[in-house]
Structures are given as C-alpha cells and as structure tokens.
Amino acid sequence: MSDDTPRETIQIPEQIGLPRLLDFYELQDESNTRIHEFYDRLRDGELSTTRCTDCDALHYPPRVVCPECQSDDLEYESLPHEGTLYAFSVVRGSAPLGMNDDVPFVVAIVDLDGADVRLSARIDDAEYDDLSIGDRVSLKVVDIDGPEEQDRVFYRFEPAGDA
Numbered sequence: 001m002s003d004d005t006p007r008e009t010i011q012i013p014e015q016i017g018l019p020r021l022l023d024f025y026e027l028q029d030e031s032n033t034r035i036h037e038f039y040d041r042l043r044d045g046e047l048s049t050t051r052c053t054d055c056d057a058l059h060y061p062p063r064v065v066c067p068e069c070q071s072d073d074l075e076y077e078s079l080p081h082e083g084t085l086y087a088f089s090v091v092r093g094s095a096p097l098g099m100n101d102d103v104p105f106v107v108a109i110v111d112l113d114g115a116d117v118r119l120s121a122r123i124d125d126a127e128y129d130d131l132s133i134g135d136r137v138s139l140k141v142v143d144i145d146g147p148e149e150q151d152r153v154f155y156r157f158e159p160a161g162d163a
Contacts, residue, residue: 005045009143027152037076038062043153047081047139049117050074060117081139082160083112090128104128110137110157122156136160 030036038061041048051058052066053073060079065072088108094100106123108131123131124140137157144152 007141007143009145011145029151034064035062039153041076041078042141042155043151045141047079047155048076049079051077058116060119079115079117080113083110083137083157085109085123085131085133085135085137086111086118087133088123088128088131106131108137108157123158124156125158131159 027033029039033039035050038048048062049058049060050062051074052069052071053075054071055066055069057066057068058077059067059074062076063074066074086109088106090104090106092104106126106128108121108123109118110121111118123137136159138160140156140158141153142156144154
C-alpha cells in the first residue's frame with residue numbers, strides 16, 4: 001500500500017449517540033489504549049501486531065503482555081497486506097450500531113500470506129456471491145470520521161484482483 005494512495009473515509013452517523021462502550025472503533029491515542037502503536041502504524045498504512053521477545057510468540061490482536069509466558073517484552077512486527085479468504089459470510093439483517101445503513105456487507109476470516117495469523121475483517125467492494133474460499137484479498141485502511149473528531153482508523157480488505 002503506497003503512502004500516496006488516497007484513502008476512503010467512512011462516516012459514523014451523527015444522529016446515533018453511541019455510548020463509549022458500544023462504539024465499534026475504540027479511541028486510539030496513547031491516553032486511551034496501550035496498543036496505540038498498532039493504530040499509529042495502521043494510520044501510516046502498515047498492518048502490524050506484537051511478538052514476544054522472550055518466547056517468540058506472535059499475537060493477534062496486539063497484546064501488552066504475552067499470553068504464553070506473561071512477559072511484557074513485546075515488539076511490534078509488520079504483517080503482510082495480502083491474504084486469502086479462509087471463511088466468509090454476509091451480514092444481511094442487524095449490524096453493529098452505526099453500520100445498519102451498510103447492510104448487506106461481507107465479513108470474513110483472512111489468512112495472511114506468510115504469517116501465522118488469521119484475522120476477521122470486513123471485505124469491501126465485493127458481493128457475497130462474487131467471492132469464494134481461497135480468493136486473494138489485500139489490505140484497505142479506512143479513516144473513521146465520527147462525532148468525536150478523533151483521528152481514528154481501521155482495517156478492511158478488498159479483492160486483490162488479477163494482479
């Protein structure tokens with residue numbers, strides 16, 4: 001993903017006063033989360049996670065303490081931006097707060113290339129009937145524009161095409 005590629009901005013509807021605990025996109029700065037580096041790196045177009053420097057375990061999502069050895073010696077490591085669809089479904093009915101206007105949309109488990117990481121993500125720019133297990137997808141970073149005027153981002157994937 002090149003730094004000069006314009007990113008899509010998604011809008012959280014103003015009329016929904018989301019209680020802080022129900023907002024799907026957490027506050028991402030250092031004063032609100034200890035994994036702010038994940039969001040800082042994502043904001044720069046890089047998907048990443050943590051690896052324990054003591055036992056070498058890779059964690060997704062990023063952690064502040066290793067669940068394997070309980071060490072807090074963790075480093076951020078870049079993850080691939082490409083992967084394959086491992087499983088997918090479509091949300092046709094009720095969606096999380098703030099996403100009801102988006103239905104239907106595809107959600108999937110993405111098996112990242114060359115990393116022992118499978119993650120859940122929304123798949124943009126594709127209909128359910130156009131996808132198959134094993135299809136190639138690539139990272140898509142989206143800016144979150146909501147009523148809190150906070151600089152937030154999140155990741156999605158989109159079909160990789162025949163590149």
